[in-house]
Amino acid sequence: MIELSLIGMGMGNPDHITRQGVAALNAADLILVPRKGADKADLADVRSQLCKELLTNPATRMVPFDMPVRDSADPDYQGGVNRWHDAIALLWLAAIKTHLPQGGRxxxxxxxDPSLYDSTLRIAARLGQQLPLRVSVVPGITALQALxxxxxxxxxxxxxxxxxxxxRHLRDHGWPPQASTVAVMLDGQCSFQHMSPEGITIWWGAYLGMPQQICISGPLAEVSGQILAQxxxxxxxxxxxxxxxxxxxSSVSIN
Incomplete structure (x- = not known):
């Protein structure tokens, strides 16, 4: 049996991890640390640094693994994401067979947070088809809370x-009907720049809660260029x- 804990780490600030999350880290036999290539080495470094600061259990091991690259040009977006998740699940399975052959935590x-616009739970479901698995989730600070x-x-x-x-959805379908406020996740293309900015205010933030945090807000027509440049x-x-x-x-009617 593998007991898998998915621990929300907030935006990478150690203070964003709850006491429950710290306890789950220290209860683990193995922590997998994904690497996304040399140009994103800082992402793995943030996880590793969090573990160094929060781990007190000398028996807990950290093992890195290289994340597969998703083909962003694949016209079959849904299928491409599913194939990417399949590949990640296989890497998890290989790490488990190597480092936890008898089971463990x-x-x-x-x-x-694992529950909000994140696919870790979907990947874990694939893993559960290959071996006995019990999944627990420790919630963390979400990007929206930090923003x-x-x-x-x-x-x-x-x-x-x-x-x-x-x-992607905002870009393809425009402003959601009846919405007064729209919270946008996973937008590497800055889709707000393709909208008519009239009557729209934006609150944007990057590296939230981290030393390099950047926050910009104001009428979209006035600050869009500043956000793109920063x-x-x-x-x-x-x-x-x-x-x-x-x-x-401001012009949206909710009646």
Whole structure:
């Protein structure tokens, strides 16, 4: 039996991991640390540094593995993502057979929270088809919590709906009907730049809760260019960027 703990690590700040998460890390026999290539080495370094700061159990081992690269040009988006998840599950399985052949406790740190726009649970479900598996989730600080905290704002307006969506969906389908506020996740293409900015305010943040945190807010028409420039510069400087944003459209009727 493999007992798999998926631990929300917030935005990478050790203070974003709950006491329950710290306990789950220290209870693990093995922690898998994904690597995404030399240009994103900082991502693995953040996980490794978190473990070094929070681990007190000398028996817990950290083992890196190289993440497969998803073909972003694949016209079959859904199928491409599923094939990518299949490949990741096989790497997990290989690591388990090598390092936990008799079973044990496995942990993975998940950016933000495993339950919100993350596929780790879907990958774990594939693993469960190959071996006896029990999965537990330790929630962490989500990107949306970190974003609203950084801007000292509430997620919603009074009695108004919020839609959480992806950049791809916003780009392909436009503003969600009846939404007063739109929270956008997984948007590497900055889809807000393809919208008519009239009446829209944006609250954008990157590296939330980290020393390199960047926050920009204001009318979309006025700050869109600034966000694009700062995002490009930060990505070049660090080799990676994780960002998210809220859009609020004052002219939306919710009646």
């Amino acid at each position: 496995l942990a993975l740190l998940v950016w933000g 609203t905290a950084a801007h000292a704002m509430a997620l919603n307006e009074i009695n108004a709906p919020v839609v959480i969506t992806t950049g 995002r490009e510069a930060a990505r070049a400087a660090h080799g990676w960027i994780m960002d998210t944003y809220l859009l609020r459209k």
